Amino acid sequence: MKDAELAALAQAGDREAFGELVRRYAAQARRLARSVLEDPDDADDAAQDGFLAALRHLGRYDPDRPFGPWLLRIVANAASDRRRRRKVRQVQQIPPTMAAGEPAPDAVADRRGFREALLEALGSLPQRQRMAAVLFDVEGYSHREIAEVLDVPEGTVRSDVYHARRTLRERLDAWKDWRESS
C-alpha cells in the first residue's frame, strides 16, 4: 500500500495504518534526529514527537506529494526545537594529537573509534549541513526534496552538502592518518 493511502487511513483513525507508516520511516526519522541531537535518547524522543505531530496534522499532508519529505520536515523541526530547549553538550573537536601515547587500536576499538570520530565530525558541522548530508548521502533524497524538508532553496542544499562532505572528509582523513601512524 502506498504511503498516501496509509496516511489517509491513519487520518481516518486506522491505527494499524499509522503503525505501518512509523515502521517504514522509523530508521530515517531516528537517524535524522540523531544528526541533530547527539544524545540517542533525546533523538528518539524527538523522532517520536515528530511522528505524533505528523499524526495530529495528517490533514495538512498533500497526498500528491511524497510522504517522506513531509514527515522528515516535521521530525527535523521537532529535533531542532528539542535542541534549542535543551542545553546540549558541546561537541568536542578531534584533536590532532589525540592518539599520542595511546595503544594501537584493535579491530573493535578501531570500528568504535571510527564511529566516534565520524559522529564528532558530524557534530562539528552546522545543524543544517548535518541534516543535508544525512538526507542526501544516507537516505538518498534529492536536493529538491531536501530543500522541502529544510525549507531552504535548492541551491542552499547543494552548498550545504558540498561543505558537509568536505568537512567530514577532512576530519576522517585526519583520523585515518592518526590510525595508520599509531
Place this chain on the structure above:
Amino acid sequence: MSETSPFDHRPDAELGDALRAALSAGDDGQFARRVVAAAETELGTDADPLWRLLGSWARPALVAALLVVAVAGFWLGAVMQRAPGTAGNGVALGDPLSAADTERLDVPVLLAGGESPPSVDAVMAVALEY
C-alpha cells in the same frame, strides 16, 4: 573516504554507509511499537473528536427531549380539556326532541308538544302567527 567530488550530485555511497552505521540506533521495531503506544494514548484523548463531541451531547440532548415531550403532553392535555364538546369519546349528541332543546329553538309547543304529528291547521296557525 570516497573519492567522489563534493560537487558530485550523486550520493556518496561510502560516506553514506559510514554515516548510516554511525547514526543507526538499532531495533527500529521496538521504537515503532513505542511510538504507536504513545499514539494510542494520544488517540485515546484526542482522536475521534466527532464521536467524543456527540457523546458529550448525548445526555443533555436526551434530558432536553424528555422535557419537550413532557411540556408538549401537558399542553395538549390542557387544550383538550378546554375544548367544548370533546368530553368522553369526543362526539356529543344531544336529544333533538328534548324539552330543553325545543325551548332553545323556540319551537311552539303547539307543534312539538304532542305525541302525534301536528295537524295542517296547527301548522298554518303557527305560520300565520310568525
